[in-house]
Amino acid sequence: MELRVLRYFLAVVDERGYTAASERLHVTQPTLSRQIADLERELGAELFVRGKHGRPLELTEDGELLRRRAEEIVVLAERTEAAFRGNEGVLSGSVTVGGGETQGMTLLADAAVTLRAARL
């Protein structure tokens, strides 16, 4: 079990599907498909409900358990990395107004955003 794969898993849960997650992660859909399959094999557990049900992949009970654990682990790792970047107490990201670059729309405005907090 590696952090990279846990991040993949969380992205798939978040985006409710491999394709959407693969875009967010900048990897291809088959890569995700394989990594999640390997993870399921490694843990000996089905994480998602396949087929049948609604398109947006649904978590099994095991999947739900892993989601909670993975979130804790990944968050801890990210905070640790942030600490070494001297970015303790800092959250940053970006906001875009006018749609993403993939839709071929005119970009109206965007901004880099940094929230600095006394404590996290």
Added chain:
Amino acid sequence: MELRVLRYFLAVVDERGYTAASERLHVTQPTLSRQIADLERELGAELFVRGKHGRPLELTEDGELLRRRAEEIVVLAERTEAAFRGNEGVLSGSVTVGGGETQGMTLLADAAVTLRAARL
């Protein structure tokens, strides 16, 4: 940052040296040397006090910070893996009396040990 490397790091801290840690981890000393160096580069921080001081590698302040965080992360990951093995609340390992197999000594006795707890 990956769990594998955090485990390497903790082993080096624990064994106070690359060579001893490499034996415990069943990897070679240069592999550890490189992985830890990469980790230091990635974090932009020296983790161990080089040379000068006492042989048993000493942690820097950054190293000490990482040790605490890494322990949390790795323990969480191990508990998660254990949960999927249906081994919640179980600790196992082995005890050997008479020296390890590498010393060419006669093996006097060993035992697989499992501690089962109601809650962990």
Added chain:
DNA sequence: TAAAAATACTCCATAGGTATTTTAT
């Protein structure tokens, strides 16, 4: 000078990619 760590290479396992098929709505 005798350990342990660092360096220099080589190799290979596997993460990741492309192309395609299968599945399910």
Added chain:
DNA sequence: ATAAAATACCTATGGAGTATTTTTA
């Protein structure tokens, strides 16, 4: 019929090994 996931196959990055050379107590 169509959009997403699975499968097959290939490529290549980097993890890990062997051999050797610094280090430093």
